[in-house]
Amino acid sequence: MTAPAPFEHQANTSSITGPTSRGLLRMRGRDPEQRGRVSTPLELLFDLTFVVAFGQAGDQLAHLLAEGHVAAALGGFSFAMFAIIFAWITFTWFASAFDTDDWAFRVATMVQMVGVLVLALGLPAMFHSIDTGHGLDNGVMVAGYVIMRVAMLFQWLRAARQDPSLRRASLSNAVLITVAQIGWVALIFTDPALLTVVICSGLLFLIEFGGPLLIERRAGGTPWHPHHLAERYGLLAIIALGEGLIGTIASVSAVLDKQGWTVEAALLALAGTGITFGLWWVYFAIPSGEVLHRYRRRGFAFGYGHIIVFAAIAAVGAGMHVAAYVIEGEATIGPVGALLSTAIPVAVFMVAVFVLNGYLLRSFDPLHVWLLVGSMAMLVCAVVLSSLGVTIGLSLMVVMLSPVVVVVGYEVVGRKHVQEALERAVS
Numbered sequence: 001m002t003a004p005a006p007f008e009h010q011a012n013t014s015s016i017t018g019p020t021s022r023g024l025l026r027m028r029g030r031d032p033e034q035r036g037r038v039s040t041p042l043e044l045l046f047d048l049t050f051v052v053a054f055g056q057a058g059d060q061l062a063h064l065l066a067e068g069h070v071a072a073a074l075g076g077f078s079f080a081m082f083a084i085i086f087a088w089i090t091f092t093w094f095a096s097a098f099d100t101d102d103w104a105f106r107v108a109t110m111v112q113m114v115g116v117l118v119l120a121l122g123l124p125a126m127f128h129s130i131d132t133g134h135g136l137d138n139g140v141m142v143a144g145y146v147i148m149r150v151a152m153l154f155q156w157l158r159a160a161r162q163d164p165s166l167r168r169a170s171l172s173n174a175v176l177i178t179v180a181q182i183g184w185v186a187l188i189f190t191d192p193a194l195l196t197v198v199i200c201s202g203l204l205f206l207i208e209f210g211g212p213l214l215i216e217r218r219a220g221g222t223p224w225h226p227h228h229l230a231e232r233y234g235l236l237a238i239i240a241l242g243e244g245l246i247g248t249i250a251s252v253s254a255v256l257d258k259q260g261w262t263v264e265a266a267l268l269a270l271a272g273t274g275i276t277f278g279l280w281w282v283y284f285a286i287p288s289g290e291v292l293h294r295y296r297r298r299g300f301a302f303g304y305g306h307i308i309v310f311a312a313i314a315a316v317g318a319g320m321h322v323a324a325y326v327i328e329g330e331a332t333i334g335p336v337g338a339l340l341s342t343a344i345p346v347a348v349f350m351v352a353v354f355v356l357n358g359y360l361l362r363s364f365d366p367l368h369v370w371l372l373v374g375s376m377a378m379l380v381c382a383v384v385l386s387s388l389g390v391t392i393g394l395s396l397m398v399v400m401l402s403p404v405v406v407v408v409g410y411e412v413v414g415r416k417h418v419q420e421a422l423e424r425a426v427s
Contacts, residue, residue: 025100027162029223032097037228039235040101042109046091049113051239053084053120054314058247060127061314062321065341066331069131076127077318079201080141081311084119086209087112087148089303092232094152097222098159111151119144136197139188146181153177169222180208213300226296230289233306237283240310241276244317248272251324264327267393271400272320275346278403279313282353285410286418291360301359308352315345323392339386339395343379346402350375363421367414374405 057080064073091112099105122140129137153174160170183204187197252269259265292299319342325331326338333341354372358364382398410418 023102024104025102027098027100027105027159029097029163029166030099030225032223032225034225037225039228039231040099042101042106043092043095043099043232044235046109046113047088047236047239049116050084050088050236051243053116053123054081054240054310055243055247055317056120056123057081057084058243058314058318058321060123062318062325062341064127064131065318065322065337066325066333068332068337070337072127072131076123076130077311077315079138080123080126081314082205082307083141083145084116085307085310086205087116087119087145088236089306090152091148092229093222093224093303094155094159096224096228096232098155098163104158105155108151108154112148115144115147115149115151117144118147133194135191136194138197142184142188146184149177149181149184153181166222176207180204183207209304221296224299226292226299227289229299229303230287230292233288233302234284236310237313238280240313241280244313244320245273245276247317248276248320251321255324255327258328262327264391264393267391267397268320268323268327271393271396274397274400275316275320275342275403278400278407279316279346279349281407281410282350282403283309285406285414286357286360287422288357288360290422295360298360302356305352305356305359309349309356312345312349312352316342316349319343319345320396323396326392335392335395336383336386338392339383339399342396343382343399343402346399347376347379350402350406361418361421361424363424365417365421367409367417371406371409371414374409375402378402378405 057077060080061073061077064070064076091109095109119141122138122142122144125137125139126141129135156170156174156177160167160174163170183200187200187204248269252265252272255262255265255268288302292302319338322331322333322338322341326333326335331338350372354368358368378398378401382395382402385398386392386395
């Protein structure tokens with residue numbers, strides 16, 4: 001899964017210039033200082049296909065967790081989300097640097113969307129194979145992934161041909177994509193043992209993930225746009241959170257169909273909505289685009305660190321679904337386990353966002369540490385209450401207070417601290 005690593009852009013890159021034959025635009029490195037750069041309608045459509053994959057992975061996670069198959073659930077979810085999110089990242093950074101929005105770029109992007117949908121269709125079989133212990137049935141999933149990557153190969157070769165200043169980096173990424181895809185296809189047809197698949201998958205991920213880091217440091221970076229990328233990541237976070245809301249409503253609806261309106265159903269709906277609002281508020285506390293504009297080398301941690309953030313968002317929605325299973329009486333896992341299914345991804349999200357923001361600002365503020373401690377304390381309290389017999393609905397309401405602690409602290413005193421840290425970072 002190779003991607004344009006976010007490092008220093010070359011000074012001689014320019015905006016898209018000069019039409020070529022057949023109505024195509026010449027794919028040149030775009031101006032990273034372009035004013036008013038925003039996400040395109042194509043990028044927004046692209047995001048929607050990935051959220052479909054998020055939802056599919058979340059459903060499979062919830063189903064296995066509800067049955068108490070924790071190891072299989074986490075293993076399948078981790079494998080699926082890394083592949084999905086990494087594929088999104090590779091396109092997003094490429095598009096920020098080279099998007100021509102002509103018919104060839106659009107067609108190649110739509111091919112990637114088809115690959116996402118194929119990958120999503122292959123997730124149930126992959127999760128089931130891990131759960132039953134009969135190897136790893138990831139043929140359809142890998143086929144979808146390879147479709148996406150071949151489309152990216154076309155994009156990189158086009159950039160190499162039409163932008164001589166970035167040819168070295170473009171060809172290097174194209175070579176790594178090709179090598180990795182040969183490896184993924186070989187795994188489909190050789191059908192090795194599960195341990196061999198895990199080892200080989202790790203090596204292929206290293207090729208796709210680690211290779212670009214070394215190459216981009218030596219070949220020079222691509223001209224990605226910091227504010228555009230910050231917006232792209234924020235939009236995917238919003239759409240993923242929206243998918244969580246849809247999952248919450250669907251889960252509550254299933255409870256209502258069987259039990260009608262109960263206190264537990266109402267608390268589940270309220271907690272799911274409140275958690276979504278709180279996570280959104282926490283995520284957008286820092287305008288990351290301004291920092292990325294000033295310190296482009298911090299983009300790598302920002303870009304790839306979001307794999308954890310996005311996966312946590314998807315897992316929160318799955319956790320709410322598990323809670324609904326428990327309320328319906330259709331889960332093997334107990335109330336405490338169901339509560340942990342939501343509390344743990346909320347904790348992962350909160351820690352990941354705090355770490356990313358701290359890295360971007362390069363500042364240590366005791367206030368932020370105390371806010372994070374307060375947030376974690378609410379989650380611990382929720383687990384303790386659940387273990388003492390408090391209903392899952394009330395326990396989830398305490399989980400909802402985890403981001404609320406940070407939001408209130410930020411709005412009362414933290415906003416000034418963030419502004420001061422931001423001014424130091426961009427000065």
